[in-house]
Amino acid sequence: xxxxxxxxxxxxxxxxxxxxxxxxxxxxxxxxxxxxxxxxxxxxxxxxxxxxxxxxxxxxxxxxxxxxxxxxxxxxxxxxxxxxxxxxxxxxxxxxxxxxxxxxxxxxxxxxxxxxxxxxxxxxxxxxxxxxxxxxxxxxxxxxxxxxxxxxxxxxxxxxxxxxxxxxxxxxxxxxxxxxxxxxxxxxxxxxxxxxxxxxxxxxxxxxxxxxxxxxxxxxxxxxxxxxxxxxxxxxxxxxxxxxxxxxxxxxxxxxxxxxxxxxxxxxxxxxxxxxxxxxxxxxxxxxxxxxx
Amino acid sequence: xxxxxxxxxxxxxxxxxxxxxxxxxxxxxxxxxxxxxxxxxxxxxxxxxxxxxxxxxxxxxxxxxxxxxxxxxxxxxxxxxxxxxxxxxxxxxxxxxxxxxxxxxxxxxxxxxxxxxxxxxxxxxxxxxxxxxxxxxxxxxxxxxxxxxxxxxxxxxxxxxxxxxxxxxxxxxxxxxxxxxxxxxxxxxxxxxxxxxxxxxxxxxxxxxxxxxxxxxxxxxxxxxxxxxxxxxxxxxxxxxxxxxxxxxxxxxxxxxxxxxxxxxxxxxxxxxxxxxxxxxxxxxxxxx
Numbered sequence: 001x002x003x004x005x006x007x008x009x010x011x012x013x014x015x016x017x018x019x020x021x022x023x024x025x026x027x028x029x030x031x032x033x034x035x036x037x038x039x040x041x042x043x044x045x046x047x048x049x050x051x052x053x054x055x056x057x058x059x060x061x062x063x064x065x066x067x068x069x070x071x072x073x074x075x076x077x078x079x080x081x082x083x084x085x086x087x088x089x090x091x092x093x094x095x096x097x098x099x100x101x102x103x104x105x106x107x108x109x110x111x112x113x114x115x116x117x118x119x120x121x122x123x124x125x126x127x128x129x130x131x132x133x134x135x136x137x138x139x140x141x142x143x144x145x146x147x148x149x150x151x152x153x154x155x156x157x158x159x160x161x162x163x164x165x166x167x168x169x170x171x172x173x174x175x176x177x178x179x180x181x182x183x184x185x186x187x188x189x190x191x192x193x194x195x196x197x198x199x200x201x202x203x204x205x206x207x208x209x210x211x212x213x214x215x216x217x218x219x220x221x222x223x224x225x226x227x228x229x230x231x232x233x234x235x236x237x238x239x240x241x242x243x244x245x246x247x248x249x250x251x252x253x254x255x256x257x258x259x260x261x262x263x264x265x266x267x268x269x270x271x272x273x274x275x276x277x278x279x280x281x282x283x284x285x286x287x288x289x290x291x292x293x
Numbered sequence: 294x295x296x297x298x299x300x301x302x303x304x305x306x307x308x309x310x311x312x313x314x315x316x317x318x319x320x321x322x323x324x325x326x327x328x329x330x331x332x333x334x335x336x337x338x339x340x341x342x343x344x345x346x347x348x349x350x351x352x353x354x355x356x357x358x359x360x361x362x363x364x365x366x367x368x369x370x371x372x373x374x375x376x377x378x379x380x381x382x383x384x385x386x387x388x389x390x391x392x393x394x395x396x397x398x399x400x401x402x403x404x405x406x407x408x409x410x411x412x413x414x415x416x417x418x419x420x421x422x423x424x425x426x427x428x429x430x431x432x433x434x435x436x437x438x439x440x441x442x443x444x445x446x447x448x449x450x451x452x453x454x455x456x457x458x459x460x461x462x463x464x465x466x467x468x469x470x471x472x473x474x475x476x477x478x479x480x481x482x483x484x485x486x487x488x489x490x491x492x493x494x495x496x497x498x499x500x501x502x503x504x505x506x507x508x509x510x511x512x513x514x515x516x517x518x519x520x521x522x523x524x525x526x527x528x529x530x531x532x533x534x535x536x537x538x539x540x541x542x543x544x545x546x547x548x549x550x551x552x553x554x555x556x557x558x559x560x561x562x563x564x565x566x567x568x569x570x571x572x573x574x575x576x577x578x579x580x581x582x
Binding site for chain 1: 298302304305306310313314316317321324325327331334343347349379394395397398400401405407410413416419420421422423425426427428434435439451453454456457459460486495506509513520535547551553554558561565566567572574576579580582
């Protein structure tokens, strides 16, 4: 356009400089530090793959608790929250406008609380004495006879974290998928009916989902991000890092533990790199699932 | 008889929608319970907070907890208004700057041809999945390296570049026909004028959406307060509130923590209600390919 070739770069410069400084540089730095031994006081000291080797061979807590917890949490909350978001988005799209808006607001609001603001609610509901709401209800129903110390009991911590994370999983991705369903061209459905679509389920599989692949992918990416970000909830619920007997310890907590409690930044960086790789792998799989073929 | 096509976006109520309500109503009650609970809890007087058996709804609402919260902050040396000011100041600046930078970059990425464009888009789309917590350590090092620790800049700068915001805005600008811009160029408008007079007015819904997302991110953010600041009077409301939540076992603390949660949550909710139709409008273009 008119020979002013430098303009696009000028428009991009402010965003790009902050993007580089606070997103690109930290990622590169994490990769670099993961090959060093760094305690924040002395200069980082290059040790090759030792951090990664230690991670696999020495870190019993990681292998025994953190990794299985993270996988269990991610597998349930990620796809679980995603499928739930999609089903709700699809159902809501079949309502009239006003009830749809009201329900959407109710489902979306938990995600606005970002876990942190609501930690207090969960701590009161799952309080460990008979004053706790969960205990009180279950005792009245006769399911249990003695109060359960929910948030310190290693059997329940992860379960409660999953419930809380699922509760707040209807975020931006949910809104995107709802618009996706609403914006599908109606003539596609008519054509489908002529081509022999017999019920809602077939319609969903053959018309709805294929026509909104881009929104499905956006929703999937948001679900992945949400899942790994909400991992911190365990520490907020139990009020301790590490969580009791590592029962609710996820990778993000493990990173925080090593980075800011033990100041082994190099090792924490190696953990971060692994986490980023896991996230990238999930995103890659979703991309393969939903990209236009 | 052929299957009658589904009722997506129906204009009026029909009996066939009833089955959805049978599922949705109980489910939405379950979803809303914690939020209803926090509202009730915030207004409970002390004896109701610790009543046995615990009661869900407040019987005699009181503002006692609100007053206690203000007093507690007062006695710790830093009035609540200081945290509130920090939060509002930081949030407003980040939202404005983030929108300004994302719209500028979005315009260039959507309507301009230049070297490296594809790579930049790819990078931004990858960064969508960027979970800040995964790189909090190098981010912390970056902040101390450029020497903005314990200043307002430490709250503001790291949060401005928001890949999701840029992504949504760029997708929305893609919908603006090129002919509109070409016509403006014919009339002698320069890039800045096109950006200001054509692009910005047309992408208001996307701006509103990016603003909400930025608001939620910054308003609830704990990272900057916990890691990048050291003095108490530089910290935000979100931080103060999280320290309260940590002491819920202390008597009276529960009520105050509930009040703090409410203060954190209400602005999010109000903003979303005001802007929700614009959000839905933007989300229609949120597809990732």
